[in-house]
Amino acid sequence: MTRCAVMGTGSWGTAFAMILADAGCEVVLWGRRKELVDAIDRDHVNPDYLPDLRLPESIRATTDPAEALAGADFAVLSVPSQTLRDNLARWAPLLGPQTVLVSLMKGIELGTAKRMSEVVQEVAGVGPERVVVVSGPNLAGEIANRQPAATVVACTDEAVAKRFQTACHTPYFRPYTNTDVIGCELGGAVKNVIGLAVGMANGMGLGDNTKATLITRGLAETTRLGLALGADAHTFAGLAGMGDLVATCSSPLSRNNTFGTNLGRGMTLAETIAATSQTAEGVKSCESVLDLARRNGVDMPIVEAVVDVVHNGRPTQEVLKGLMARSAKPERR
């Protein structure tokens, strides 16, 4: 039986543990808070993140990373991106020699501008063939209801991607493989930033033309960055690109979209942060995505606009005016 450790008892870690258990894997969830872990282990419910979901009884939970990772075929990493490096440094000595690390995270590291799979390789000291990325239109709240969804399982080694595809394939969750890890990760990280922008437009009372423009031009700048980094343009037309962008930008379940909506409605950054209990990766990753773009000479005006609002305190109206006043240019260049 395939054994999976899921590191993180947040909304996606918990929903993904359910997927793996439903697909027939033996699953141990690791969480850092004893009271939450005890509730999952005893009551088969995660009251803090997905209180309406009754988890499969086969899922065990622990606060001991060694217990979670012992004998794991796959270590599925689901903590906020900016905490991965420190967490993984503690977990790396506990990994088996064959354990494949799976990133569910959609962020870029601040300071280094590294993708999560790069951080994993560096900290765990493993090659790219031991790192899998899962990314797609996968709002945890919908998956927890076992609503049909698809995703992308990416690894440079297609055989490894296929192994994890089998491990997480259920009647309601359909994983496709891809060997373009860079494209899949960028799709996941940048869509959060575009989700913030679309949320802002929503909060400002703007309509579907504005939102469709931000989505489409957002995808154009994501693709530009991806091509500069060696990704395959086709990935951005797929589930990890367009698919996730559409889900995030249209759903009130998206934390990034909701965060942007609150800012667009005129809440201050401090008020918006106080109103957000879960991880909205784009809030931090907008800065690291912009950093990555600048390091590679790529123009990302929407990402820059989001940074201006979120981190430089510029009013949304003024930033939007600035985007519209950019010089006229051909759609493709």
Ligand SMILES: NC(=O)C1=CN([C@@H]2O[C@H](COP(=O)(O)OP(=O)(O)OC[C@H]3O[C@@H](n4cnc5c(N)ncnc54)[C@H](OP(=O)(O)O)[C@@H]3O)[C@@H](O)[C@H]2O)C=CC1
């Ligand atoms: N939710 C979703 O729909 C989806 C999320 N993702 C991605 O999955 C990743 C995880 O997000 P998600 O589960 O949604 O986030 P949540 O905010 O729901 O949960 C965060 C989890 O990380 C834990 N955590 C927070 N800070 C630390 C830390 N410093 N060290 C260790 N653990 C910590 C939290 O523990 P505690 O409860 O103790 O604070 C909690 O278990 C993100 O990168 C996100 O973009 C991808 C697809 C879908």
Ligand SMILES: O=C(CO)COP(=O)(O)O
């Ligand atoms: O990544 C997600 C859906 O695919 C979840 O989006 P949020 O993090 O914005 O909630």
